[in-house]
Amino acid sequence: MAGDAMNAIEARRLTRELPGPVPVTLVRDVDLKVNRGEFVAVTGPSGSGKSSLLYLLGLLDVPTSGSVLLHGHETAGLSADDMAQLRLARIGFVFQFHFLLPEFTCQANVEIPIRRLAALSDSQARKRAEALLDSLELADHRRKYPDQLSGGQRQRVAIARALANDPPLILADEPTGNLDTRTAALVFELFRKLAHDQGRTVLVVTHDAELAQTADRRIHLVDGRIIS
Amino acid sequence: MALPLGLSIALQHLSHRRRQTLVSLLGVSLGVAFFIGISSMMQGFQRDFIARIIDVQPHVIVKDEVRAAPRQAVERAFPDGAISLRGLKPREEVRGIRGARNMLATLEEVPGVHVAPALSGNLLLRFGGKDVSVNVTGIQPERERHVTHLEKDLLSGSLDALYTTSNAIIIGEGIAAKAGIRKDDLISAVSPVGVVLKMKVVGIFRSNITLMDNFETYTLLKKAQILQNRANVINRLNVRLDDVERAGPLAASIERQFGYRSEPWQEQSRNVLGIFVIQNAIMYSTVTAILIVACFGIFNVISTVVFEKTRDIGILKSMGFRDKDIRRIFVLEGLIVGIIGTLIGWLIGWGLIEFMASLDFKMEGFVKAQGFVLYRTPKHYAISAAMAIVSATLAAWVPARRASQLNPVDIVRGAG
Numbered sequence: 237m238a239g240d241a242m243n244a245i246e247a248r249r250l251t252r253e254l255p256g257p258v259p260v261t262l263v264r265d266v267d268l269k270v271n272r273g274e275f276v277a278v279t280g281p282s283g284s285g286k287s288s289l290l291y292l293l294g295l296l297d298v299p300t301s302g303s304v305l306l307h308g309h310e311t312a313g314l315s316a317d318d319m320a321q322l323r324l325a326r327i328g329f330v331f332q333f334h335f336l337l338p339e340f341t342c343q344a345n346v347e348i349p350i351r352r353l354a355a356l357s358d359s360q361a362r363k364r365a366e367a368l369l370d371s372l373e374l375a376d377h378r379r380k381y382p383d384q385l386s387g388g389q390r391q392r393v394a395i396a397r398a399l400a401n402d403p404p405l406i407l408a409d410e411p412t413g414n415l416d417t418r419t420a421a422l423v424f425e426l427f428r429k430l431a432h433d434q435g436r437t438v439l440v441v442t443h444d445a446e447l448a449q450t451a452d453r454r455i456h457l458v459d460g461r462i463i464s
Numbered sequence: 465m466a467l468p469l470g471l472s473i474a475l476q477h478l479s480h481r482r483r484q485t486l487v488s489l490l491g492v493s494l495g496v497a498f499f500i501g502i503s504s505m506m507q508g509f510q511r512d513f514i515a516r517i518i519d520v521q522p523h524v525i526v527k528d529e530v531r532a533a534p535r536q537a538v539e540r541a542f543p544d545g546a547i548s549l550r551g552l553k554p555r556e557e558v559r560g561i562r563g564a565r566n567m568l569a570t571l572e573e574v575p576g577v578h579v580a581p582a583l584s585g586n587l588l589l590r591f592g593g594k595d596v597s598v599n600v601t602g603i604q605p606e607r608e609r610h611v612t613h614l615e616k617d618l619l620s621g622s623l624d625a626l627y628t629t630s631n632a633i634i635i636g637e638g639i640a641a642k643a644g645i646r647k648d649d650l651i652s653a654v655s656p657v658g659v660v661l662k663m664k665v666v667g668i669f670r671s672n673i674t675l676m677d678n679f680e681t682y683t684l685l686k687k688a689q690i691l692q693n694r695a696n697v698i699n700r701l702n703v704r705l706d707d708v709e710r711a712g713p714l715a716a717s718i719e720r721q722f723g724y725r726s727e728p729w730q731e732q733s734r735n736v737l738g739i740f741v742i743q744n745a746i747m748y749s750t751v752t753a754i755l756i757v758a759c760f761g762i763f764n765v766i767s768t769v770v771f772e773k774t775r776d777i778g779i780l781k782s783m784g785f786r787d788k789d790i791r792r793i794f795v796l797e798g799l800i801v802g803i804i805g806t807l808i809g810w811l812i813g814w815g816l817i818e819f820m821a822s823l824d825f826k827m828e829g830f831v832k833a834q835g836f837v838l839y840r841t842p843k844h845y846a847i848s849a850a851m852a853i854v855s856a857t858l859a860a861w862v863p864a865r866r867a868s869q870l871n872p873v874d875i876v877r878g879a880g
């Protein structure tokens with residue numbers, strides 16, 4: 237398949253409903269195409285379905301109807317294990333909360349996905365995690381535990397972990413939600429670099445309209461629909 | 465660092481819940497140690513007892529009895545009829561094995577089979593104003609020595625003295641002690657049919673089987689026949705085999721061929737063997753109970769960890785851990801408790817055995833013993849390990865399954 241012509245992410249009439257006595261529609265008929273290397277901001281009011289959309293695109297959740305294609309590959313009908321494998325190797329998640337394992341050092345946290353994928357030897361895994369932390373200016377904090385770091389540092393460790401297996405796709409759900417303005421700007425800048433310098437496709441959910449302006453493109457959601 | 469990922473996460477979880485983990489570990493260890501210690505003691509005792517029985521007792525005893533009551537003439541005539549007989553009076557039979565000499569000769573032909581005839585009955589011994597009721601067995605020393613342990617058990621005197629001394633008797637150590645009888649003493653013997661004899665004690669034996677030492681006496685077969693007033697009667701054939709495994713089949717074939725009740729040693733000792741079965745059942749149920757308690761402990765720790773680490777589970781799954789990877793982590797936690805608990809239990813169990821081995825005391829039950837007879841076998845270690853590890857894994861399985869089924873979306877959304 238021709239690489240450049242292909243979209244990194246393509247959603248076709250993506251719908252996610254929660255069954256129940258009063259069914260809730262989280263995401264409604266979303267059609268979306270994101271190019272490879274594009275840096276996209278997802279905005280919208282609270283409860284508009286931004287997180288839900290991200291979970292669907294990141295194969296963490298399964299749509300009620302419609303489908304998600306990643307790099308041209310249909311993902312509907314994949315088994316749970318196949319989806320886990322794709323998340324492991326091709327997708328990096330960053331959440332509003334860092335979700336680092338508190339009993340593991342930063343270094344060990346970053347190594348977890350690498351060792352789970354098991355494509356590298358233990359010593360290669362260690363080197364890769366070190367290099368990632370170094371590149372995010374966390375070299376001095378490798379041996380520290382998450383609770384010994386500041387919020388911005390923790391979020392950078394979480395980003396390093398998302399990058400652990402060198403995924404082409406980064407999905408971040410309000411990663412700057414808990415950070416002060418200056419740190420938030422730095423983290424946002426980091427995501428921009430991941431897209432523009434490293435060619436990864438990056439989707440970032442944010443409340444901050446100003447930060448969203450720095451993205452290549454903005455997607456605005458209301459009530460589970462893309463408005464613009 | 466070099467630890468596999470799942471293992472290092474599992475170890476982190478357990479060390480996080482250190483006290484709870486230690487308690488369940490202790491439970492497993494206790495079950496394992498108890499099993500090893502007690503089964504070594506019980507099996508030691510049981511095997512020792514069986515070895516002694518095989519060594520001391522005849523391997524097969526042919527008795528002057530038949531197993532089923534003889535069929536009545538009317539029953540033989542109407543084998544299919546529903547017959548009820550009332551007021552049946554058994555005919556007085558002269559007891560004893562008919563054709564015993566013939567049987568003896570036939571059995572002695574078989575290689576590896578040694579036979580000794582015997583006539584046993586009751587006797588009252590009188591000595592110095594004391595009466596002791598005993599069992600008297602008439603034997604033929606030249607045959608007896610190939611069949612029972614009597615000659616080797618003699619503390620003093622000899623089996624051949626039964627031939628060389630007239631009215632000679634050999635008595636058990638317990639009888640001698642009870643009545644204050646010593647070798648070469650003259651005692652009066654009164655039989656149930658009223659024969660009174662002055663007999664000379666030519667030997668005292670100790671078999672270490674309490675019942676025998678307290679109740680058994682031996683005299684010449686001929687003399688016993690006179691005492692019981694049953695000339696030429698033999699009421700028992702004692703058989704010893706070179707290969708003790710043949711006892712069962714041989715007994716069955718004797719019974720088929722001659723009709724007389726033939727008991728292999730297992731049947732003679734079935735009461736005691738039955739007690740052994742109960743002993744073992746009690747031990748296994750005790751160990752099972754301990755392990756069940758330990759399993760609750762394991763279930764508890766792992767459930768707590770799953771509850772506490774729900775976030776971690778969610779993030780691991782979002783990172784690409786499969787359900788089975790998550791399940792493996794928590795099952796591994798049970799396995800770790802099971803294995804470490806087993807190792808500690810092995811150590812305690814081993815210590816327990818060595819401690820029991822160091823004890824020195826006299827015991828008199830079925831048999832006389834000095835201290836515990838302990839049976840040391842790797843089998844006990846293997847069985848206890850299997851029981852502990854299997855149950856620990858099963859206890860971990862339930863919370864592990866629950867952990868693996870957690871939905872990461874619920875977790876990351878809930879926390880956000």
Ligand SMILES: Nc1ncnc2c1ncn2[C@@H]1O[C@H](COP(=O)(O)OP(=O)(O)O)[C@@H](O)[C@H]1O
Nearest residue numbers: 254260262280281282283284285286287288289
């Ligand atoms: N399990 C659930 N049950 C009921 N409603 C839910 C559930 N999960 C999410 N929702 C609702 O779905 C909508 C979309 O949620 P979400 O995708 O988290 O929005 P956003 O990330 O834009 O704030 C919200 O109104 C939310 O309350």
Ligand SMILES: [Mg+2]
Nearest residue numbers: 286287288409
């Ligand atoms: Mg959200």
